[in-house]
Amino acid sequence: MKLGSLKSKESLDGVLCVVSRDLKTAVKVPQIAANLREAMEKWSENQAALEKVYSDLNEGKAAGSFAVNEQDFHSALPRTWLFADGSAFIYHIKLVRMARKAPLPETLTTVPLMYQGECGQFLAPTEEIPQRDVAHGTDFEGEVGIITDFVPMGVTPDQALKHIKLFVLINDVSLRGLIPEELAGGFGFFQSKPASALSPFAVTADELGEAYKEGRVHLPLNVDYNGKFFGKANAGAMHFHFGQLIAHAAKTRNLAAGTVIGSGTVSNDDHSTGSSCLAEVRMIETIETGEIKTPFMKAGDTVEMKMFNEKGENVFGRIFQKVKAVQ
Incomplete structure (x- = not known):
């Protein structure tokens, strides 16, 4: 599974996205976690849902997917605790x-x-x-x-x-x-x-x-x-x-x-x-x-x-x- 953080004017943490294996498409997943930092805090609860989206994305079945432009992405984890x-x-x-x-x-x-x-x-x-x-x-x-x-x-x-x-x-x-x-x-x-x-x-x-x-x-x-x-x-x-x-x-x-x-x-x-x-x-x-x-x-x-x-x-x-x- 590949994850990224789309830049956002609303949050320094960005918006959590699942990214396709070939890095060409992505989909926002705020329904699972607002950002990657929060997703990590409840990883055991979020992992299966993220993997399901990843599978759908790679098969071309994920709703709301968009083309990846790396300029639009922050560091995978824009900020954290340590x-x-x-x-x-x-x-x-x-x-x-x-x-x-x-x-x-x-x-x-x-x-x-x-x-x-x-x-x-x-x-x-x-x-x-x-x-x-x-x-x-x-x-x-x-x-x-x-x-x-x-x-x-x-x-x-x-x-x-x-x-x-x-x-x-x-x-x-x-x-x-x-x-x-x-x-x-x-x-x-x-x-x-x-x-x-x-x-x-x-x-x-x-x-x-x-x-x-x-x-x-x-x-x-x-x-x-x-x-x-x-x-x-x-x-x-x-x-x-x-x-x-x-x-x-x-x-x-x-x-x-x-x-x-x-x-x-x-x-x-x-x-x-x-x-x-x-x-x-x-x-x-x-x-x-x-x-x-x-x-x-x-x-x-x-x-x-x-x-x-x-x-x-x-x-x-x-x-x-x-x-x-x-x-």
């Missing part, structure tokens, strides 16, 4: 720590890294990324994310996997120029992690087929930068699976329904797969040539993220964002 972003790709951690001359954590392979990001407002997947100062070092980070139902405190990693209800793509916008000083204060990310964007469509695990296994999505994340190939790193290379990330987040608290958990930047040891963020490319350039050649994003630069299944079908729609200078 966005906890992990860092489950060890190679990415090694590169970015090297870039800022920071030591690797002693628990690198045993305890997930995680921070709490902006969740009260996700940028739309085609919305411009605001840049107040080019010195802030605007970067994109391509990730896979999951959306949970209610998760009880103290859940085990295996139990946590059962609470994954939907998958999304994430562009975790980062301001690299602000990170070192902010982390040096000892209190974590804040100014360096502004609003991120989700893919326009969220999907259930069955839409991923055999690519979803062991708590990981084993598909490449396709990233283009300024219209050119940038990366196709496989998301299945996560060291920590999503159940482990959820359990880490729920160690000392319940997680509200609609919680978004990010995988962290998709990264592979094999440089031929490219990268999912500029910081990695800059560090690889330093290692290989002793010189950084790639600047961070400036006004007018664009990034595009998509994921295709084994049949070559677009699973989540696309994130396509341009940087815009703002005052």
Whole structure:
């Protein structure tokens, strides 16, 4: 099943829509839930009704269906209660720590890294990324994310996997120029992690087929930068699976329904797969040539993220964002 949130002047949460498998048609379903956030809060009650509409839509029998224009859709979940972003790709951690001359954590392979990001407002997947100062070092980070139902405190990693209800793509916008000083204060990310964007469509695990296994999505994340190939790193290379990330987040608290958990930047040891963020490319350039050649994003630069299944079908729609200078 695929779900989306149609932009609305009446609600910041948008209007919940069921979207066809081929992403060509959709239908509003306010009779089931007003928006995706509310649908997640009563997922067990809403799931069957949503699946029935999805089946009808794919068979061309859903009343009120309309042609999909991705510009009309917000992030799949426009806002929610919690966005906890992990860092489950060890190679990415090694590169970015090297870039800022920071030591690797002693628990690198045993305890997930995680921070709490902006969740009260996700940028739309085609919305411009605001840049107040080019010195802030605007970067994109391509990730896979999951959306949970209610998760009880103290859940085990295996139990946590059962609470994954939907998958999304994430562009975790980062301001690299602000990170070192902010982390040096000892209190974590804040100014360096502004609003991120989700893919326009969220999907259930069955839409991923055999690519979803062991708590990981084993598909490449396709990233283009300024219209050119940038990366196709496989998301299945996560060291920590999503159940482990959820359990880490729920160690000392319940997680509200609609919680978004990010995988962290998709990264592979094999440089031929490219990268999912500029910081990695800059560090690889330093290692290989002793010189950084790639600047961070400036006004007018664009990034595009998509994921295709084994049949070559677009699973989540696309994130396509341009940087815009703002005052």
